[in-house]
Amino acid sequence: MKACGLIVEYNPFHNGHVYHLEEAKKKTDSDVVIGVMSGNFLQRGEPAIIDKWHRAEAALNTGMDVVLELPYVFAVQHADLFAKGAILTLASLNTNTVVFGSEQGDIQPFIQSYQQYKNQEKTFESELQENLNKGFSFPEASRKAYDMIDLNTGALDLTQPNNILGFSYVKAIYDENKDIKPETIRRTKSGYHDQEIKQNIASATSIRKEILKNMDIHPQVQSTIPASTYQSLMDYKHKTGIFHHWEPYFPYLQYKVMTESITRLSTIHGMEEGLEYRLKKTAKYAQSFQHWMKQIKTKRYTWTRLQRMFVHLLTNTSKRDVEAIQTLDELPYTRILGMTEKGRAYLHTQKKNMKLPLLSQLQQGDHLFLDIEEKAADTYYLPLQRATQIDMRKREVGPPIYLSSITKNRGD
Amino acid sequence: MKACGLIVEYNPFHNGHVYHLEEAKKKTDSDVVIGVMSGNFLQRGEPAIIDKWHRAEAALNTGMDVVLELPYVFAVQHADLFAKGAILTLASLNTNTVVFGSEQGDIQPFIQSYQQYKNQEKTFESELQENLNKGFSFPEASRKAYDMIDLNTGALDLTQPNNILGFSYVKAIYDENKDIKPETIRRTKSGYHDQEIKQNIASATSIRKEILKNMDIHPQVQSTIPASTYQSLMDYKHKTGIFHHWEPYFPYLQYKVMTESITRLSTIHGMEEGLEYRLKKTAKYAQSFQHWMKQIKTKRYTWTRLQRMFVHLLTNTSKRDVEAIQTLDELPYTRILGMTEKGRAYLHTQKKNMKLPLLSQLQQGDHLFLDIEEKAADTYYLPLQRATQIDMRKREVGPPIYLSSITKNRGD
Structure with a gap:
């Protein structure tokens, strides 16, 4: 069986994601699609609008076959570490390809840029460090460093957010020396940060904004998400009464x-x-939360970087907790959040080839990363x-979601 | 001017306290009455029903002349340390006497018991330690140790809560070698822990219970407190909408x-x-909060001891933060919460004799204890x-309350 890997957050899973998933499967001629997904806290430093179980379920009901958890220690990080965690996770399940969306839409410029980058890595690293020392934020320092080296930027526009992420994925695949073929699909219609909902494809940002404004799913939003997402969102709201955002954590x-x-x-x-002095003061x-963010925000810190710090503060995640991930070249485990019947069949074929323990219950593992996962969920x-x-x-301790072809509902 | 010192919590200030205050003044023929009062968290490990400013104001409006703050590091402690902090505070303002309420009502048995205790201190200390090692709680271990030595217990019943506290005060005066004369007044009518309100004198416990049950001051309660307390309680409720108890901190x-x-x-x-393992689990x-307390409670820990631990956990007060108080023989400062015109006159007469800085604003001092005070208030x-x-x-940062004889209202 041939598996295609996607790196996702699904906050929430919407029509654009469905399109990407189907295109990826077609393009790579895969039998199954495996997603590695951020958990309850996301890359940009935010609590997900609904928890990982409900986001995973929505995807499993509309085309995804397996959802793996991107460990918290990788998920709430800048693009390079996020990408590294995601690639290591997909590689543990031996996916043949990784398909990401990009403004570019063609994989060659990414590969060429990586080769250019590799040839000038030392220059890049020292430029990056110099910019960081000057007080630039990581994304800024890194963009300036990219500007100083020739990455064939005529072909790959590294000011575009999805090109940046895509480049990180390609970089992670080659840096970690994984036997995964990168592929990309051009993102259609709605931009990454578009605030308004247009037609039936809208950005996750604009969808969240609408949901949080109304604390409900209006028809306008409903038209931009698959039925399974609507179901998961309503289910979550029914159980908990809320959709998550920063303020209640303040x-x-x-x-x-x-x-x-x-x-x-x-x-x-x-x-x-x-930053600790600014916070204390x-x-x-x-x-x-918004008022506080505005008070501590300066040119030096991006909004995203401050939000990530707040996530780590909330979950009490220390520098020492995450320091290992910089040098790690293999994950301690792969945790499965959910699968369909077909996904399970694929996992079965891979059992013998897997180097890492595949966890379906939190207690099956004993690792700092799992303690952090539990703390983040709590x-x-x-x-x-x-x-x-x-x-x-x-619910957090497991078991994973299992959707048989008959029930297509949460099982054991 | 002659000053009489009282050690109080006033949670809240009630008719029994008014009686005690007046009797103490008469008995010692004093010009002014000075109270050292616990702040926002109390000796038995609870948040005070209203804050220290409003409790102090109620007392200043009905007979008290100066209210000093018992530092948090001494207030939320077992009887011996609580007593030590209180005596050091009163001594810093050179009060001539300390008058406490007791079941006993006569000071001689306390003094005799102290002398007996002093003669057998080594036996006591080793008995205490042995009982603690056996796993008894501090009050139990200490009572058992007292039982093993002869304290003239025929005259002083050390199973009575106010006799125990009184003995701690007498012990602190002599141990700290302070020139303060101890005196006692027999407690009348209502017992320490009486749950029901009888006549117009009721225990603070029963008064709190009624207030928290109704989240209001019913006439039955009003008859047991002076008008100034009624005023302060209503004022606090008007400003904040609440009376404090444990649950909102859970x-x-x-x-x-x-x-x-x-x-x-x-x-x-x-x-x-x-205990940390029990908590974590x-x-x-x-x-x-109540459910949690019941889950961690065992014979080994008294309810009070667990509550005190919870206060320190809430305020993040470490063993290291308080370790200095065991050996301290002088306070770093005296903080004044409020005074009347007469109180101010007394303070004026003492200025030259005071060894410690008298703080009226939080920023006037720079000491760990003040940081803890601020943290506890926050x-x-x-x-x-x-x-x-x-x-x-x-409001917490100061200035103290000042009641002139004309206004008898909070001024600057």
Whole structure:
């Protein structure tokens, strides 16, 4: 069986994702599609609108065959580390290809750019470091460093967000020396950050904005998502009463900053350049998460970088917790969030070839990354009613979702 | 001017306290009465029903002349350390006497018991340690140790809660070698822990219970408190909308335990004998503060001891933060929460004799204990609406309450 890998967040899974999934399968002539998905907290430093189980279920009901969890320690990171975690995860299940969406739409410029990059890696690294030392944020420092070397940028526009991500995936595949073929599909219609919903394809950002504005799924939104996503969103809202966003976590962040010492705050991953002093000074009188963000924001930090720091602060993830991932060349485990009957068949064929333990229950593994995963889930559910929190925490430990071809519903 | 010192919590200030205050003044023929009062968190490990400013104001309006703050590091402690902090605070303002309420009602048995104790101190200490090692709680271990030595217990019944506290005060005066004369007044009518309100004198416990049950002050309660307390309670409720109790702090405690490591939890003051493991195990699925308390309670820990641990956990107060108080023989400062015109006159007469800085604003001092005070206040106000939290945090930094004989209202 031939497997195609996708790197996703599905926040939430929408028509654009469905299109990408189907095109990827066609383009690579694959039997199954395997997604590696961020968990409850996302790459841009935000709580997902609904939890990973419900996001995975929506995808499994509309074309995805297996959903793997991108460990938290890789998910809430800048593009290069995010990509590394995702590629290592897909490689553990021996996917033949990885297909990503890009503004570029053709894989050759990515590969050429990687070769150019490799030839000038030392120059790049020293430029990057110099820019970081000058106080530029990572994305800025990295873009400036790319500008200093020739990456065939005439062909690959590295100011486009999906080209940047795509380049990171290609880079991760080659850097980690994985036998995966990269492929890309041109993104259609709606841009990455488009705020408005047009036609039946809209960006996840605009869909979330509409949902959070109404705390409900209006027909306008419903037309941009598959039925399975509508079902998952309504199901989540029915169970928990909410969709997640930053504000309900504000009291915990504020409490933590007010009661922790500067020394302890400085151990948090992403707490750089004296940010802990700015936080401490502003915590007591901050009025909301948004208000606090505006108070600590300077040119030096991107909004995304500050949000990621806040996720790590919320989950108490330290620099030491994540330091191992820089040098890691193999994951400690692969955790499965859900599968269809066909997905299970594929997993069965791979069992003998898998080097990593495939976890379906949280207790099957014993690793720092899993402790962090559990802590992140425990924290994610804090805004819910207490009885519901307890139910959701029980769900977190497993088992994965299983959709048989008959039921296509959550099983055991 | 002659000053009489009282050691109080006033949670809230009630008719029994008024009686005690007046009797103490008469008995010692004093010009002014000075109270040292616990702040926002109390000796038995609870948030005070209203904050220290409103409790102090009620007392200043009905007979008290100066209210000093018992630093948090001494207030949320077992009787001996609580007493030590209180005596050091009163001594810093050179009060001539300390008058406490007791079941006994005569000071001689306390003094005799102290002398007996002093003669057998080594036996006592080794008995105490042995009992602690056996796993008895501090109050139990200490009572058992007292039983093993002869304290003239025929005269002083050390099973009575106020006799125990009184003995701690007498012990602190002599141990710290302070020139303060201890005096006692027999407690009348209502017992320490009486749950029901009888006549116009009721215990603070029963008054709190009624207030929290109704979240209002019913006439039955009103008859047991002076008008000034009624005023302060209503004023606090008007400003904040609430009276404080443990439950609203539960989410923060739960969050902290879920996200902190066992190692970090074990650094919290009061976290003894593996309690951190019990907490960690039960946090995720605890339904409320009361539910959690019941889950971790064993014979080994008294309810009070667990509550004190929870206060230190909430405020993130470590063993190291408080270790200095064991050996301290002088306070770093004296902080004044409020005074009347007469109180101010007394303070004026003492200025030259005072060894410690007298703080009226939080920023006037620079000491770990003050940082802890600020942190405790920031935390105490967490259950309030956000705008109100901010107002109250601003109030916390000072200045003290000043009641002139004309206004008898909060001034600057």
